Amino acid sequence: MWPIALGSVGFRTLSAILAFFATLAFPLDQSAQVTMFDRPSRFWDPFTSFDSAWYYQIARHGYLFVAGGPAVGADQPGKVAYFPLYPLLMRYAGRLFGNTSADVYLGGILVSWTSFVLAMVALFYLARLDVPRERAERAVLLTAIFPFSFFFGMVYTESLFLLLAVLSFYAFRTRRSILGGIAGGLATVARPTGILILPSLIWIAWLSAGPTRRDRVLTIVGLLFVVSGIGAYSFYVYQLTGNPLEWAVSITRWGYHPGGSPWMAPVQLGRRLLTHPYWYLTTDKIALYDTLYGVTGIVFVFAIPFVWRQYGAAYGLFMLLNLYVPLSSGAFEGLGRYCSVLFPCFIWLATIRSRFVSTGIVVVFALFYMLGLALFVTLHPLF
Numbered sequence: 001m002w003p004i005a006l007g008s009v010g011f012r013t014l015s016a017i018l019a020f021f022a023t024l025a026f027p028l029d030q031s032a033q034v035t036m037f038d039r040p041s042r043f044w045d046p047f048t049s050f051d052s053a054w055y056y057q058i059a060r061h062g063y064l065f066v067a068g069g070p071a072v073g074a075d076q077p078g079k080v081a082y083f084p085l086y087p088l089l090m091r092y093a094g095r096l097f098g099n100t101s102a103d104v105y106l107g108g109i110l111v112s113w114t115s116f117v118l119a120m121v122a123l124f125y126l127a128r129l130d131v132p133r134e135r136a137e138r139a140v141l142l143t144a145i146f147p148f149s150f151f152f153g154m155v156y157t158e159s160l161f162l163l164l165a166v167l168s169f170y171a172f173r174t175r176r177s178i179l180g181g182i183a184g185g186l187a188t189v190a191r192p193t194g195i196l197i198l199p200s201l202i203w204i205a206w207l208s209a210g211p212t213r214r215d216r217v218l219t220i221v222g223l224l225f226v227v228s229g230i231g232a233y234s235f236y237v238y239q240l241t242g243n244p245l246e247w248a249v250s251i252t253r254w255g256y257h258p259g260g261s262p263w264m265a266p267v268q269l270g271r272r273l274l275t276h277p278y279w280y281l282t283t284d285k286i287a288l289y290d291t292l293y294g295v296t297g298i299v300f301v302f303a304i305p306f307v308w309r310q311y312g313a314a315y316g317l318f319m320l321l322n323l324y325v326p327l328s329s330g331a332f333e334g335l336g337r338y339c340s341v342l343f344p345c346f347i348w349l350a351t352i353r354s355r356f357v358s359t360g361i362v363v364v365f366a367l368f369y370m371l372g373l374a375l376f377v378t379l380h381p382l383f
Contacts, residue, residue: 016153046377189230
């Protein structure tokens, strides 16, 4: 456990240093909307980029709902589409440092880094339920160096959600239903797609429940805890806005409209890359980012049947549902970080026996991790 924990801290530190070097070596693609301190900082400001400002607004001021949704911008009230668990932890962790704006952001970094370290340890133990120790360690490595895993170290929810999801799966699989329910319930208030964990947990609970009546009751109670998380937040949103599902409505105000055909965007991307790749990549301003995200999503989609066959429906459903929602919106934005928490795929990749292929995966992951990190910290539109 300790080697993984220490290695995780070391990796986050190294990644932060490399991010700093990237900001020194390459010009910013746009002016920073938010600075962590009173003056710009090439080291600290990358932690606060893009959505981080919304988590700060909620942590600092709470939810100030505006009918129709506020304009986009760090100085506007936080929207209910951003779920509360991360900014709440960010707020209270920030108080360890002080009362300034920078302290709130430092609280977010602390939450993200701590969650990442704990998630890597928890993932190792979860993987050990299915694979030998060496493969479990490789699954941890692949998760850490996945091209979009740099989000785990930023003021984003990915590391917290990954920790809670892995803990919930592990707890239900080992018949710790109450712990699994608490972790799962917290996962549902960590991000809007957190509720998609429920079908997988129901499947695991059904297969893992003990034979006694007490075991079955505890399993049901655990699953009710999972539902209670999103239920409690929806009740709060109802009191705030008059609509318990306003958080889902608010998502559409950001331009996301889930429920469409999930294959349309990948098919269009594939057509462009197959027919005129150079023209597309050199003339469309978002082509690079859509390609990085889109190809990643397509690869994960193709991995679903292999994961399903090797580890069962629970893992397969978790991947399927968490890929369906973003792909059905018709936009690739954010797809890379959505894939970063799909731990079943990393466990499956860790079982590949070919040394040539497994080494190649590590090399490709590491190379594209550096590319993604450099793009993000220099404020390219890689959200």
